Amino acid sequence: MIARTIVIAGGVFSAVAVMLGAFGAHGLKNKISSEQLQVFETGVRYQMYHAFALILLGLLADRFPHPLLRTAGYFMMIGILLFSGSIYLLATRELMGIDSWKSFLGPITPIGGLCLILGWICMSWGVYRSNIL
Numbered sequence: 641m642i643a644r645t646i647v648i649a650g651g652v653f654s655a656v657a658v659m660l661g662a663f664g665a666h667g668l669k670n671k672i673s674s675e676q677l678q679v680f681e682t683g684v685r686y687q688m689y690h691a692f693a694l695i696l697l698g699l700l701a702d703r704f705p706h707p708l709l710r711t712a713g714y715f716m717m718i719g720i721l722l723f724s725g726s727i728y729l730l731a732t733r734e735l736m737g738i739d740s741w742k743s744f745l746g747p748i749t750p751i752g753g754l755c756l757i758l759g760w761i762c763m764s765w766g767v768y769r770s771n772i773l
Contacts, residue, residue, distance in 0.1 A: 643702035646713035650694030653720055657688040660728065668732065676731045683727030690716050690756060697763055708766030715759035723752025 661684040668677060694716055701709035726748040733739050 642710045642713070643698045643705070646698030646701060646710075646717075647695050648698075649713070649717055650691045650696075650698060653687055653691035653694065653717075657684050657691055660684050660687070668735075671735055672732060676734075679727055680731035683724040683731070686727075686756070687720050687724040690720050690759075693759075693763075700763075700767070704767075704770050706766040706770040708762045708769060712759045712762035712766060715755045715762060719752045719755030719757075719759055721752070722748050723756055726752060 661681070664677060664680045664684060668680060672680070694713060697709060697713050697716065701713065726745045729736070729738065729741065730745050730749070733741055733745070
């Protein structure tokens with residue numbers, strides 16, 4: 641059941657990444673600076689990488705249920721929300737009228753990045769501990 645949830649989350653995050661990528665390329669192109677657009681695209685890229693990772697992780701967790709694989713999925717989901725989410729807001733903060741949020745959003749990005757890193761470590765440790773491969 642948890643593995644299924646992780647795969648579904650990966651699919652949803654993938655779909656949202658495609659939508660946000662299109663929105664950035666077409667809807668934001670003339671509304672934010674090229675530097676801000678590059679930042680936005682970084683959020684989309686990391687979201688997509690980790691969405692694919694969630695799909696693979698869920699399939700792996702279904703075949704080899706290990707608690708660390710489930711934990712890895714949770715870390716990656718939280719990491720996507722915090723890392724990519726804060727990047728989207730930082731890149732569009734002037735457009736959205738939340739420029740004053742920079743000092744709040746700035747520290748959230750590395751916390752999200754840490755969650756992504758912990759997700760990869762948990763996945764690796766879970767594979768190692770369960771003698772999957």
